[in-house]
Amino acid sequence: MNEVSLENVDLILGWQKGELVAKPFIAKNEEDIPKLIADFTCSINLVRFLHDLEFDGKAGIFVKGCDARSLEMLIKEGKVDRDRLHIIGVPCRGVVDAKKAMRIIEMEGLKSPISVTDEGDFTLTDGNKTVRVKREELLASCCLTCRSPTPQIYDTLIGEPVEGSKDEFKDVEEIESLSLQERWEFWSDTLSRCIRCYACREVCPMCYCKECLVDPTNVVVTPKTTAYEKANRPVWISKASQLQENMIYHLIRAMHLAGRCADCGECERACPMEIPVRLLMRKAEKDLREIEARLAAMG
Amino acid sequence: MEFLCSEEDIVNWLASKLEEYAVYIPSEYGFERASSSDELKLNFPLPAISIKSLFFPHSDVLMRFRGKEIVEALPDEEKKIVLTKACDANSLKVLDAVFLSEPVDPYYERRRKNTVIVTVECEQMCYGGFCKDIGIEPEGDVVIRRRGKSYCVEVRNSELLPEFEKFEACDEGAEETAKGTKENLLNIEWLEDAFESEVWDEVSRFCISCGVCTYLCPTCHCFDITDSGRVRIRTWDSCQFPYFTMHTSGYNPRPEKKHRLRNRIYHKFSYFPQRYGIVACVGCGRCVRMCPSRIDIRELVLRRD
Amino acid sequence: MNPYLPKPAVIKEIHREVEGERAIKTFRIRPIDGNFDFTPGQTAMVSVFGKGESMFAISAYPDIEFTVMRVGRVTSALHQMKKGDTVGIRGPLGNGFPVKEWEGKNILLIGGGVGMAPLRSVLHYILDNRDKYGGLTVMCGARTSKDIIYRDELEKLMDGEDVWLSVDNEEEGWFKLNWDKPEESQIPDGTRKLVGFVPMVVAAVKPSPENCIAVTCGPPVMIKFVVQNLLKLGFKEEQIYTTLENKMKCGIGKCGRCNIGSVYVCKDGPVFRYDFIKKLPPDF
Numbered sequence: 001m002n003e004v005s006l007e008n009v010d011l012i013l014g015w016q017k018g019e020l021v022a023k024p025f026i027a028k029n030e031e032d033i034p035k036l037i038a039d040f041t042c043s044i045n046l047v048r049f050l051h052d053l054e055f056d057g058k059a060g061i062f063v064k065g066c067d068a069r070s071l072e073m074l075i076k077e078g079k080v081d082r083d084r085l086h087i088i089g090v091p092c093r094g095v096v097d098a099k100k101a102m103r104i105i106e107m108e109g110l111k112s113p114i115s116v117t118d119e120g121d122f123t124l125t126d127g128n129k130t131v132r133v134k135r136e137e138l139l140a141s142c143c144l145t146c147r148s149p150t151p152q153i154y155d156t157l158i159g160e161p162v163e164g165s166k167d168e169f170k171d172v173e174e175i176e177s178l179s180l181q182e183r184w185e186f187w188s189d190t191l192s193r194c195i196r197c198y199a200c201r202e203v204c205p206m207c208y209c210k211e212c213l214v215d216p217t218n219v220v221v222t223p224k225t226t227a228y229e230k231a232n233r234p235v236w237i238s239k240a241s242q243l244q245e246n247m248i249y250h251l252i253r254a255m256h257l258a259g260r261c262a263d264c265g266e267c268e269r270a271c272p273m274e275i276p277v278r279l280l281m282r283k284a285e286k287d288l289r290e291i292e293a294r295l296a297a298m299g
Numbered sequence: 300m301e302f303l304c305s306e307e308d309i310v311n312w313l314a315s316k317l318e319e320y321a322v323y324i325p326s327e328y329g330f331e332r333a334s335s336s337d338e339l340k341l342n343f344p345l346p347a348i349s350i351k352s353l354f355f356p357h358s359d360v361l362m363r364f365r366g367k368e369i370v371e372a373l374p375d376e377e378k379k380i381v382l383t384k385a386c387d388a389n390s391l392k393v394l395d396a397v398f399l400s401e402p403v404d405p406y407y408e409r410r411r412k413n414t415v416i417v418t419v420e421c422e423q424m425c426y427g428g429f430c431k432d433i434g435i436e437p438e439g440d441v442v443i444r445r446r447g448k449s450y451c452v453e454v455r456n457s458e459l460l461p462e463f464e465k466f467e468a469c470d471e472g473a474e475e476t477a478k479g480t481k482e483n484l485l486n487i488e489w490l491e492d493a494f495e496s497e498v499w500d501e502v503s504r505f506c507i508s509c510g511v512c513t514y515l516c517p518t519c520h521c522f523d524i525t526d527s528g529r530v531r532i533r534t535w536d537s538c539q540f541p542y543f544t545m546h547t548s549g550y551n552p553r554p555e556k557k558h559r560l561r562n563r564i565y566h567k568f569s570y571f572p573q574r575y576g577i578v579a580c581v582g583c584g585r586c587v588r589m590c591p592s593r594i595d596i597r598e599l600v601l602r603r604d
Numbered sequence: 605m606n607p608y609l610p611k612p613a614v615i616k617e618i619h620r621e622v623e624g625e626r627a628i629k630t631f632r633i634r635p636i637d638g639n640f641d642f643t644p645g646q647t648a649m650v651s652v653f654g655k656g657e658s659m660f661a662i663s664a665y666p667d668i669e670f671t672v673m674r675v676g677r678v679t680s681a682l683h684q685m686k687k688g689d690t691v692g693i694r695g696p697l698g699n700g701f702p703v704k705e706w707e708g709k710n711i712l713l714i715g716g717g718v719g720m721a722p723l724r725s726v727l728h729y730i731l732d733n734r735d736k737y738g739g740l741t742v743m744c745g746a747r748t749s750k751d752i753i754y755r756d757e758l759e760k761l762m763d764g765e766d767v768w769l770s771v772d773n774e775e776e777g778w779f780k781l782n783w784d785k786p787e788e789s790q791i792p793d794g795t796r797k798l799v800g801f802v803p804m805v806v807a808a809v810k811p812s813p814e815n816c817i818a819v820t821c822g823p824p825v826m827i828k829f830v831v832q833n834l835l836k837l838g839f840k841e842e843q844i845y846t847t848l849e850n851k852m853k854c855g856i857g858k859c860g861r862c863n864i865g866s867v868y869v870c871k872d873g874p875v876f877r878y879d880f881i882k883k884l885p886p887d888f
């Protein structure tokens with residue numbers, strides 16, 4: 001990594017090599033710099049970690065196009081101080097979704113350790129067996145419709161800008177075209193799987209509330225918090241993983257993220273039950289865009 | 300006793316049980332009840348949600364309140380046959396130790412007692428899994444191992460023996476050669492004096508305190524009890540959630556994620572063995588595969604050269 | 605027997621101990637079926653149906669009483685209940701104090717704030733079996749004299765037993781201990797009401813470790829310094845008992861949240877001997 005140094009920053013929040021996909025990493029010393037990577041395995045959006053990152057002065061952070069969108073939003077919302085960041089932008093050709101890769105590994109019977117190479121399409125090999133996989137079969141779903149893979153906000157840009165693709169919200173339209181009954185069945189089926197591990201919320205850079213209304217109890221309690229406050233904290237949803245409770249959780253989250261979601265896809269990649277969480281966010285985005293267009297037409 | 304069977308023989312045996320038993324077979328996300336023999340097969344995935352959900356479901360009604368009356372809500376008894384893999388089958392030893400020790404948990408006990416476990420041995424460890432590295436062997440009433448195109452069916456539950464006696468016996472010793480002698484890579488002695496180690500800061504640095512590792516874990520069994528209207532429910536809970544141990548006063552004995560992650564590791568590899576004599580990990584690798592931050596438990600508990 | 609199932613119990617009496625934001629009330633309850641045998645120091649889960657369950661020390665003997673500070677959902681609901689109302693009770697839970705082992709010994713009870721609650725069950729037990737025990741000393745402290753729970757009861761007890769009350773801040777008629785060197789305080793004869801933190805009272809009164817069992821309960825900081833001062837007075841770790849507290853849900857060692865190392869406070873505790881506590885991982 002010739003383009004980055006620790007000269008003007010206390011640390012750099014970046015990625016290091018991991019199995020299948022990169023792991024988050026903090027470079028604090030010069031010898032950490034060569035460990036940093038920025039490639040198709042760097043699926044994790046690091047912006048989320050800024051919320052509890054401790055550093056003096058400035059910190060460097062690696063962002064892909066989508067990560068940068070979430071970072072911009074956090075700066076706008078006053079949650080992150082732009083002046084304390086050195087943003088290292090990485091134009092992105094799409095990142096691997098570990099769950100998709102693991103499905104292929106299981107299907108093909110590949111053995112650990114497995115290396116993945118990007119040759120236009122992807123190649124997975126364990127040394128004995130090699131499997132070629134079409135690009136779109138291994139890429140994270142959000143990469144397939146990414147409009148701005150090149151960060152719009154950065155201090156250093158590593159590599160050549162990448163052209164975005166056109167997002168026609170085909171996935172959303174597909175659901176919209178279903179009948180009411182079919183849609184109900186689709187969402188009942190997928191959301192009844194939710195185990196309420198809240199991984200989707202915890203990975204999301206925009207879900208930074210210290211206490212979420214779905215938490216079963218007060219999370220932020222100070223000596224000044226009164227018994228009255230604790231006793232009367234509303235319980236909006238039960239802890240039970242029942243369809244109605246799960247739906248309320250996901251709908252509340254979608255509403256809170258409408259117009260803020262950067263579509264980095266972390267929620268969907270984090271979900272162990274493969275719930276298409278992004279679809280809800282994208283429906284909101286599509287609606288907002290349509291409203292905006294209508295308003296603009298009205299003059 | 301071991302018998303040589305074809306897949307068809309085994310499926311037929313299971314099919315013959317469909318009326319008397321609820322037969323559960325793993326699907327992608329969890330265990331599903333087979334409604335017909337078409338759904339029975341020996342080649343099934345390791346489901347996202349482990350076998351624990353059959354005996355200790357995510358959400359369970361414990362009782363209902365009717366005025367001043369408390370109405371117990373025990374689950375119905377059900378005769379089950381559960382097809383599973385070695386990891387999940389072994390996890391029942393851990394759950395049994397907790398829920399069947401005094402005082403016995405009647406909700407778990409009711410679901411568990413009439414259960415026949417049929418374990419199909421895996422030919423290779425799944426990605427991220429480390430069952431064979433920590434000496435996990437198939438357990439169950441019936442253990443099925445592949446022998447070329449056939450299967451060797453080891454019937455450990457003597458009550459089931461008559462149902463298999465029509466089959467040819469499996470060769471003696473075949474099992475031994477298959478097992479081989481794999482070195483146990485479990486490396487947990489270092490935990491003895493690592494409570495205050497900086498390791499916990501490092502491993503937990505990118506932990507997001509979600510419930511993925513614990514909810515997917517077949518041995519994790521922490522739960523919460525809450526009243527929801529006039530119903531008292533039990534739900535899965537996670538030691539990784541910040542409020543799990545928080546007192547009403549706001550005081551929290553495990554306030555930081557490093558404390559919580561440390562507790563998870565110690566619980567599995569130190570506290571549980573101290574209390575029940577077994578390690579509370581079966582190497583299924585679910586936490587390894589699904590951790591959003593790519594935290595890998597193998598780096599903490601396996602010897603790696 | 606379903607260990608999660610509470611039995612209905614009726615509130616027979618409510619005594620207001622402390623007023624204000626963190627009000628404390630003592631509830632005497634009786635299970636409808638009448639059965640509930642327990643050892644002093646044991647605990648029970650009290651249910652307010654629809655609100656939840658909370659674990660409390662049983663604060664009397666042989667009556668079933670709970671002394672409850674209003675802090676959250678369940679305790680606030682309890683505080684709104686009246687005589688004759690129905691609650692649920694599940695237990696007794698935990699180990700309790702080894703009161704039989706202590707027969708023939710002098711007993712020293714040191715409580716702070718609402719921490720006096722579990723000690724009162726021992727106190728009642730000893731008073732009921734007075735001839736089986738040696739000397740009895742009680743030290744009970746709180747922030748102000750209005751915050752001392754069981755104050756009337758303890759003041760009445762002063763006639764026959766060695767009872768000390770203390771407050772953290774100066775109040776009229778209360779003797780102030782030497783703040784820097786409490787052990788050098790010259791307590792006038794007959795004075796039983798002191799100004800000073802509970803550990804200071806221990807240092808000033810200087811109870812003898814001879815054939816004595818010390819039991820202390822209160823806020824963690826208080827316990828820490830009380831134990832330090834007891835050790836200074838020559839008490840051995842094996843002579844000191846305390847109770848621990850953690851968030852609890854099941855009360856029977858299964859739900860996994862009250863553990864300290866491999867020990868479940870709900871089931872293996874809440875009573876622990878100090879030498880045992882010292883061996884636990886520092887996770888509480």
